Amino acid sequence: MQHWLMKTEPDTFGIDDLARVKVEPWTGVRNYQARNFMRDQMKVGDRVLFYHSNATPPGVAGLAVVKRTGVVDATQFEPSSPYYDPGSKRDDPRWICVDVEFVEKLPRLIALDELRANPALDGMVLLQKGSRLSVQPVSAAHYKAVLAMAKKAAPKAKAAR
Numbered sequence: 001m002q003h004w005l006m007k008t009e010p011d012t013f014g015i016d017d018l019a020r021v022k023v024e025p026w027t028g029v030r031n032y033q034a035r036n037f038m039r040d041q042m043k044v045g046d047r048v049l050f051y052h053s054n055a056t057p058p059g060v061a062g063l064a065v066v067k068r069t070g071v072v073d074a075t076q077f078e079p080s081s082p083y084y085d086p087g088s089k090r091d092d093p094r095w096i097c098v099d100v101e102f103v104e105k106l107p108r109l110i111a112l113d114e115l116r117a118n119p120a121l122d123g124m125v126l127l128q129k130g131s132r133l134s135v136q137p138v139s140a141a142h143y144k145a146v147l148a149m150a151k152k153a154a155p156k157a158k159a160a161r
Contacts, residue, residue: 003047003138004047004138005126006050008052008134010061015050015105018102026097034133037136043069057113059110061106063106066100067098115146125137
C-alpha cells in the first residue's frame with residue numbers, strides 16, 4: 001500500500017463534500033506529473049491525506065482511500081468545464097484520474113505551519129520549496145506522523161507582543 005496527499009480547495013470540494021457523497025472522481029488535474037501518479041502508481045486501497053489548499057489556514061483535513069483507478073476524467077470533454085481539453089480525444093483520453101472514497105474527517109485540521117514545524121516530516125514533498133503538485137506521494141512514516149498529530153491538541157498560538 002502506498003500513501004498520497006491530494007490537494008483540493010475546500011470552497012470547491014472539501015472534506016465535508018466527500019463525506020456527503022462518499023466517493024468522488026478526482027477530476028480537474030491538469031499537471032502531467034500529478035496525472036501520472038494517479039494513472040500509473042496509485043492502486044486501489046492506497047491511503048490519502050485529504051489536504052485543503054487555498055484556505056486559511058491550509059492543511060490536512062481528513063482521510064480518504066483510492067477506490068478505483070483508471071477513471072477517465074470526463075471534464076476534459078466538457079466545453080463548459082474549466083478543465084476542458086480540446087486536444088484530448090474520447091478514444092485516447094489524455095486525463096486519467098482515480099475515484100477517492102471518504103474515510104474520516106480528522107478531529108482537527110493539521111495546519112501547514114504545524115506540519116512545517118514537525119521534524120518528523122522533514123523531507124515530505126508538501127514541505128519542499130517550490131512543491132505545488134496537487135497529487136503527491138507521502139512516505140508511510142510521514143503518513144503516520146500526520147495521523148499522530150491529529151490525535152493531539154493543536155499547539156497554542158504564540159501571543160503577539
